[in-house]
Amino acid sequence: MADELETFRAETRAWLEANCPAEMRQPMRDESDACWGGRNAVFKSDAQKQWMETMAARGWTVPDWPADYGGGGLSAAETKILRQEMARIGARNPLMSFGISMLGPALLKYGTEEQKRHYLPQIARGEIRWCQGYSEPGAGSDLASLQTKCEDMGDHWLVNGQKVWTSYADKADWIFCLVRTDPAAPKHKGISFLLFDMATPGVSTKPILLISGNSPFCETFFDDVKVPKDQVVGEVNKGWDVAKYLLGHEREMISGMGLGGQGDSLGAALAERLADDPLLRAEVSGFDVDAMAFRAMSERFLDELKAGMAHPAQPSMMKYAGTELNKRRHELVMAAGGSDALEWESERSRGGKAAREWLRTKANSIEGGTSEVQLGIVAKRILDLPGA
Amino acid sequence: MPLYLTDDQAMLRDTAREFMAAEGAIATQLRHWRDIGCKDGFGHGLWKQFAELGFTGILIPEADGGLGLGHVEAGIVLEEIGRNLTPSPFLVTAVAVVEALKGTPHGARWFPGILAGETVAALAVDEGPKHRPERIAMRAERAGNGFRLSGDKQFVVQGASADMIVVAARAEEGLTLFAVEKGAAGLHVEGVRLADASIGARMRFDGVEVDADAVIGEVGGGEALLGRVLNAGRAGAAAELVGLGGQAMAMTVDYLRQRKQFGRLIGEFQALQHRSAHLYSELEIARAATLKAQQLLDEGAAEAEAMVSVAKAKAGTASRLAVQEGVQMHGGIGMTDEYDIGLYMKRDRVLAELFGDAAYHADRLARMKGY
Numbered sequence: 001m002a003d004e005l006e007t008f009r010a011e012t013r014a015w016l017e018a019n020c021p022a023e024m025r026q027p028m029r030d031e032s033d034a035c036w037g038g039r040n041a042v043f044k045s046d047a048q049k050q051w052m053e054t055m056a057a058r059g060w061t062v063p064d065w066p067a068d069y070g071g072g073g074l075s076a077a078e079t080k081i082l083r084q085e086m087a088r089i090g091a092r093n094p095l096m097s098f099g100i101s102m103l104g105p106a107l108l109k110y111g112t113e114e115q116k117r118h119y120l121p122q123i124a125r126g127e128i129r130w131c132q133g134y135s136e137p138g139a140g141s142d143l144a145s146l147q148t149k150c151e152d153m154g155d156h157w158l159v160n161g162q163k164v165w166t167s168y169a170d171k172a173d174w175i176f177c178l179v180r181t182d183p184a185a186p187k188h189k190g191i192s193f194l195l196f197d198m199a200t201p202g203v204s205t206k207p208i209l210l211i212s213g214n215s216p217f218c219e220t221f222f223d224d225v226k227v228p229k230d231q232v233v234g235e236v237n238k239g240w241d242v243a244k245y246l247l248g249h250e251r252e253m254i255s256g257m258g259l260g261g262q263g264d265s266l267g268a269a270l271a272e273r274l275a276d277d278p279l280l281r282a283e284v285s286g287f288d289v290d291a292m293a294f295r296a297m298s299e300r301f302l303d304e305l306k307a308g309m310a311h312p313a314q315p316s317m318m319k320y321a322g323t324e325l326n327k328r329r330h331e332l333v334m335a336a337g338g339s340d341a342l343e344w345e346s347e348r349s350r351g352g353k354a355a356r357e358w359l360r361t362k363a364n365s366i367e368g369g370t371s372e373v374q375l376g377i378v379a380k381r382i383l384d385l386p387g388a
Numbered sequence: 389m390p391l392y393l394t395d396d397q398a399m400l401r402d403t404a405r406e407f408m409a410a411e412g413a414i415a416t417q418l419r420h421w422r423d424i425g426c427k428d429g430f431g432h433g434l435w436k437q438f439a440e441l442g443f444t445g446i447l448i449p450e451a452d453g454g455l456g457l458g459h460v461e462a463g464i465v466l467e468e469i470g471r472n473l474t475p476s477p478f479l480v481t482a483v484a485v486v487e488a489l490k491g492t493p494h495g496a497r498w499f500p501g502i503l504a505g506e507t508v509a510a511l512a513v514d515e516g517p518k519h520r521p522e523r524i525a526m527r528a529e530r531a532g533n534g535f536r537l538s539g540d541k542q543f544v545v546q547g548a549s550a551d552m553i554v555v556a557a558r559a560e561e562g563l564t565l566f567a568v569e570k571g572a573a574g575l576h577v578e579g580v581r582l583a584d585a586s587i588g589a590r591m592r593f594d595g596v597e598v599d600a601d602a603v604i605g606e607v608g609g610g611e612a613l614l615g616r617v618l619n620a621g622r623a624g625a626a627a628e629l630v631g632l633g634g635q636a637m638a639m640t641v642d643y644l645r646q647r648k649q650f651g652r653l654i655g656e657f658q659a660l661q662h663r664s665a666h667l668y669s670e671l672e673i674a675r676a677a678t679l680k681a682q683q684l685l686d687e688g689a690a691e692a693e694a695m696v697s698v699a700k701a702k703a704g705t706a707s708r709l710a711v712q713e714g715v716q717m718h719g720g721i722g723m724t725d726e727y728d729i730g731l732y733m734k735r736d737r738v739l740a741e742l743f744g745d746a747a748y749h750a751d752r753l754a755r756m757k758g759y
Contacts, residue, residue: 080390271759282747285754289746292695292753293677293702296391300676303390317669378668379661383641387656 008078012085019054021047025090030353031216031360034096037126039173055094056125062100064306065108069116070124076306098167099123099130101253103176106193106246110234119195131198132250133163133177133220134243141373143178144187144240148222150179150194157194157232159202159225165367169205169218172198176246182237193239196227212359213344213352248312250368251319252305257364258294258322266291266329273336284332287325294325313381320374323364330358389687391679393464400461403441404468411437412474414728421475422585428549429587430475432505438478439505447486447620452499458686459483459620463627463678470631473728473735475586477508479624480545485509487620488554488613492604494567498552510550511617512541512591519543519744521556521614526593528557528564534599535559537566540592545742547589548579554604554617555593561608565617572596584734619696622743623685626678626696626703629739633671633707636714636732640664643718660717667706667713674699674706694756701749704740711736 024047028034035041035048043049055061058072064079065071074082104123107116122128139146148161159179169175174197182190198205202225207215234242267274267284274281301318304310333354334341341358343349365371379385393401411417411434421429438444446461448454455461462483469478481502488511489495501507513521526539537557547553555566568575574594579587605613641664644655654660681699684692711733715722722729740746 378665
């Protein structure tokens with residue numbers, strides 16, 4: 001067993017050496033370096049395209065999915081080795097995708113065989129870029145109060161309503177969306193989980209300008225959108241189960257923010273700035289302790305998840321801890337940067353990168369369920385404290 | 389290796405948990421020895437029971453009659469010790485001192501007694517109120533066939549009960565560790581009861597003469613050896629803190645589920661729920677960091693050095709939060725000696741100081757990372 005894993009490690013290392021382009025071993029400079037795939041994929045370079053396609057062909061964009069659905073069919077131990085070997089050479093994630101991190105796991109659990117065979121390989125190959133239609137203007141932390149109407153018209157569904165904070169809706173090909181199919185039922189019982197093409201007539205998006213000056217989120221409008229009947233995942237009116245399961249995966253993904261990219265020490269990256277600032281150095285060293293400890297927690301969480309040992313509400317704790325950590329990281333980067341970091345447009349500041357990223361992180365503890373929502377879940381489901 | 393316990397390790401945990409809850413309980417151990425004013429602060433009978441279960445030999449190599457296991461296994465026992473505030477020489481004798489003597493001729497002299505639960509050993513490092521092993525000033529001068537040790541030590545855990553003491557001193561060639569037997573001429577030991585009712589010692593070495601074969605390892609080679617010994621102790625103390633903090637949290641959450649005020653269970657109040665959930669998160673992270681450090685130590689990995697400091701610092705801050713929230717959320721009864729939660733607060737303070745506090749280890753990490 002151990003021998004087989006060592007053989008796998010050696011083969012994986014050699015394969016990555018041979019197939020990962022040098023450019024894809026450089027750290028991402030910012031969010032725009034991520035590869036999202038999709039029908040209208042925009043690649044920053046040939047290397048980026050090649051890396052995505054090579055990994056997809058091997059099933060390694062989704063190494064632990066079954067090979068029948070476009071995955072690599074790897075075991076938990078093999079997946080961990082692949083991740084370690086990629087980290088060893090600094091290999092970038094070949095494909096960023098809400099299809100991989102959120103929809104895929106929900107389809108694997110709740111999808112029909114037909115749905116799995118249709119959607120999963122497209123996700124694995126990066127052919128379809130997905131967005132998530134959850135929040136509405138009146139349904140934020142109280143997500144289950146959502147009102148987007150979905151009527152059964154016999155041979156199709158008819159969708160009317162509005163979503164908000166839809167990440168990259170203006171760039172997405174398809175949406176996975178929570179809709180109300182039974183307005184008379186109690187709020188958790190009348191929701192369905194629906195998939196449809198963003199090119200369907202009646203769908204429109206409007207980017208929202210954020211405090212960072214960027215617009216990663218949109219308002220999304222549905223005006224008499226016709227959706228084929230077989231595009232519901234799970235049972236009609238039981239979409240809340242699918243939604244919650246998917247939220248667990250979303251929280252798991254967002255908690256990854258706490259890992260803070262490559263390099264294991266913020267202090268090492270800021271060393272020059274800390275040399276004459278003992279109080280900031282002390283604060284950063286405390287942060288590094290927490291960040292390295294969180295990295296161990298993340299490893300433990302993934303190992304336990306794969307072994308089926310993790311508490312079902314543990315993603316809430318991970319999401320809370322990871323996002324609060326990431327916010328702290330960027331506060332410290334700003335403090336160390338001083339007035340250099342305040343420049344908003346200059347070439348020197350690379351277009352205000354530090355300041356814009358700092359502001360972006362403020363959404364981390366709001367999106368995917370606020371920190372307060374996560375703490376409430378941990379208190380009730382893990383600590384078994386009384387109350388609603 | 390996955391970052392959770394193997395089946396064998398989980399079995400050891402179950403054994404240790406059951407044993408410590410039954411035999412190492414606060415009422416029969418900590419309170420008992422405290423209330424009768426025991427000069428050792430722990431029970432020799434329990435130390436023998438540790439030996440019968442094999443605990444004292446966890447880190448002793450199989451060739452020397454031990455179990456030849458690792459820091460993960462030692463940490464499993466320590467977590468249960470922490471949970472029950474069980475007073476015992478385990479951390480210093482069976483972890484730190486065993487690490488010092490392993491692979492040296494001193495093993496043959498001392499391991500049989502440790503394996504039998506008869507020998508207690510101590511480690512004398514600190515010379516001031518804070519852990520600063522880089523600044524050890526105790527002198528070891530050549531004298532006759534051996535050395536003459538002069539200087540002061542403090543916070544020598546169980547030093548007043550120890551049959552032998554591992555002492556760090558500075559020879560001409562550099563830092564050196566010595567094995568000093570109790571009762572050596574010129575060695576003055578003052579037992580000191582600490583806030584948690586454990587007994588530490590202040591020691592004065594007034595020209596204590598030892599033979600050359602009292603040297604552990606090489607003359608002048610003490611820095612690397614002491615580093616290893618301290619890392620074993622730090623990872624162990626982190627595990628004990630994780631157990632302590634975990635139990636303080638469990639007691640507190642249990643109280644929140646029972647105590648009524650304003651006509652409702654206080655655990656329904658969101659202010660307390662969120663603080664409890666934050667505490668849970670901190671302790672989970674501390675537990676993961678501690679297990680990671682232990683695994684890395686057992687692998688002999690270079691990253692262990694940094695991770696041990698991360699674990700000691702994180703376990704220290706998480707456990708501190710647990711006992712502070714514990715006393716506060718218990719309200720007035722948390723201030724009484726009758727309730728156990730205050731005992732957790734006192735033990736946390738001592739363990740956090742032992743082998744370097746959170747600030748020391750954050751600073752140590754920063755230096756390792758080059759800032």
